[in-house]
Amino acid sequence: MDAGLVYIAIAFSAIIGFIVGVVGLFFFRRVIFNRQIRIAERKAVKMVSESRNEAKNVLQEAQNEAKRTKTAADNDARERRTEVQRQENRLSQKSETLDRKLENVEQRERSLINREKEIETARSQVTELKDKQLKQLELISKMSSEEAKKVLLDATEVEMQAESSRRLRQWENKLKDETAQKAQEILAMAIQRSASEIVAETTVSTVPLPNDEMKGRLIGREGRNIRALEQATGVDLIIDDTPEAVTISSFDPVRREIARVTLTRLIQDGRIHPARIEEMAAKAKSDVEADIQKAGEQAAQQLAVQLHPELIKLLGRLKYRTSYGQNALEHSMEVAYLAGMIASELGANVNIAKKAGLLHDIGKAVDREVEGTHAAIGADLVKQWEKSPEVLKGVSEHHLETSDTSLWGYIASAADAISSARPGARRESLDSYLKRLKALEDIADSFTGVEKSYAIQAGREVRILVKPEAIDDLGAMRLARDIVKKIEETLDYPGQIKVTVLRETRAIDYAK
Numbered sequence: 001m002d003a004g005l006v007y008i009a010i011a012f013s014a015i016i017g018f019i020v021g022v023v024g025l026f027f028f029r030r031v032i033f034n035r036q037i038r039i040a041e042r043k044a045v046k047m048v049s050e051s052r053n054e055a056k057n058v059l060q061e062a063q064n065e066a067k068r069t070k071t072a073a074d075n076d077a078r079e080r081r082t083e084v085q086r087q088e089n090r091l092s093q094k095s096e097t098l099d100r101k102l103e104n105v106e107q108r109e110r111s112l113i114n115r116e117k118e119i120e121t122a123r124s125q126v127t128e129l130k131d132k133q134l135k136q137l138e139l140i141s142k143m144s145s146e147e148a149k150k151v152l153l154d155a156t157e158v159e160m161q162a163e164s165s166r167r168l169r170q171w172e173n174k175l176k177d178e179t180a181q182k183a184q185e186i187l188a189m190a191i192q193r194s195a196s197e198i199v200a201e202t203t204v205s206t207v208p209l210p211n212d213e214m215k216g217r218l219i220g221r222e223g224r225n226i227r228a229l230e231q232a233t234g235v236d237l238i239i240d241d242t243p244e245a246v247t248i249s250s251f252d253p254v255r256r257e258i259a260r261v262t263l264t265r266l267i268q269d270g271r272i273h274p275a276r277i278e279e280m281a282a283k284a285k286s287d288v289e290a291d292i293q294k295a296g297e298q299a300a301q302q303l304a305v306q307l308h309p310e311l312i313k314l315l316g317r318l319k320y321r322t323s324y325g326q327n328a329l330e331h332s333m334e335v336a337y338l339a340g341m342i343a344s345e346l347g348a349n350v351n352i353a354k355k356a357g358l359l360h361d362i363g364k365a366v367d368r369e370v371e372g373t374h375a376a377i378g379a380d381l382v383k384q385w386e387k388s389p390e391v392l393k394g395v396s397e398h399h400l401e402t403s404d405t406s407l408w409g410y411i412a413s414a415a416d417a418i419s420s421a422r423p424g425a426r427r428e429s430l431d432s433y434l435k436r437l438k439a440l441e442d443i444a445d446s447f448t449g450v451e452k453s454y455a456i457q458a459g460r461e462v463r464i465l466v467k468p469e470a471i472d473d474l475g476a477m478r479l480a481r482d483i484v485k486k487i488e489e490t491l492d493y494p495g496q497i498k499v500t501v502l503r504e505t506r507a508i509d510y511a512k
Contacts, residue, residue, distance in 0.1 A: 443483060
């Protein structure tokens with residue numbers, strides 16, 4: 001019983017405690033909530049106050065900005081009204097000015113109309129006066145106006161022809177002087193920068209012998225040795241009365257060189273019989289071919305040009321080729337140097353000019369084996385291994401044989417003429433020299449009006465005396481050009497030939 005009461009008292013106490021706790025918690029939370037409400041109210045009041053102050057400031061700023069905008073707009077409107085007023089004043093002034101100018105133009109137009117009427121009246125009076133004077137002149141001169149015009153035009157035509165001839169002669173002389181001076185400067189520069197040796201060779205070679213007994217050993221029993229030597233080398237061996245010497249004759253310079261080397265080695269060796277001759281000839285041929293290759297490579301290296309191996313081999317063959325006694329390889333190298341110098345003076349490609357100059361006579365390496373001129377043969381050879389069309393033009397056109405000549409043809413031709421025409425470079429037989437002089441004089445004498453012609457300066461110039469009553473000054477100029485053209489078409493000559501036409505007028509009278 002007591003225990004039950006205790007449990008009930010404990011339970012009741014717990015309930016009372018719980019209720020007191022809940023009531024205490026409620027009142028505690030109410031106090032905190034009221035406190036938070038008061039804090040929030042204070043914050044709200046503060047924010048409302050700040051918002052009112054800020055709104056007042058914004059309103060004040062907006063009012064100030066509106067005042068400023070209004071002031072600026074008023075000022076701008078005032079300036080625009082002022083500018084419009086100024087423009088209106090200016091337009092008014094221009095309108096008044098245009099009115100005055102229009103009035104002046106109208107006055108001038110009326111004045112011009114009156115002046116035209118006066119001029120027309122004066123023109124009619126002049127025409128009438130001119131007609132009267134023309135009729136009087138026709139009566140005085142006993143000629144019609146058409147006849148007088150014809151006489152005047154004829155006289156004017158004669159005068160104009162004389163004046164045109166004089167001016168044409170002046171222009172031609174000036175052009176010739178300028179071109180000749182420029183050409184002389186370029187050629188002189190190229191010649192001054194070139195220094196080469198003079199090389200002269202012939203179509204025969206002489207091999208010295210240690211004694212005359214060697215001639216018999218070279219001939220051999222019944223001539224078998226000399227036949228074997230000629231058969232192995234393809235040359236003619238001339239053993240005559242010349243003491244201690246044997247002459248090798250051949251138009252092929254390579255064969256002649258092979259024979260010379262073979263014969264020299266046989267003489268040094270002392271063993272001379274057909275088998276030894278064939279052995280020596282084969283070895284000499286191999287050595288000469290190697291020398292040809294070496295000569296071509298050296299020429300290309302000295303000129304710093306790149307060539308195909310076949311062209312180098314053909315170029316080396318020119319070492320044993322001559323033209324009027326001038327070594328063809330030395331001549332080609334000299335032409336290459338000169339062509340490069342001329343090209344540099346003209347502003348052209350120096351390497352192309354050098355290559356064209358070096359290969360310009362390449363056709364002479366095989367001209368005894370192929371039909372045609374050496375320029376055409378050389379062009380065909382170069383075309384096979386050289387891709388540059390400029391080089392091909394220089395080779396094919398260096399003798400000016402084509403219908404059209406390019407810059408490279410003229411460069412190669414000029415360099416070729418300089419190299420071949422310099423004193424001592426080439427030899428020419430007396431017979432061919434006299435024939436060339438006679439041919440020059442015959443060409444000049446074949447033209448009508450020529451009185452006498454003289455070939456001078458070793459055939460480098462021909463002077464022609466013409467009949468003054470048959471040829472005038474303009475005709476003399478035409479005659480010189482016609483003679484030059486015929487010389488170029490009919491003669492082969494190194495360098496150039498100067499044609500000088502002389503016309504002399506003499507007035508002779510006698511005092512009695």
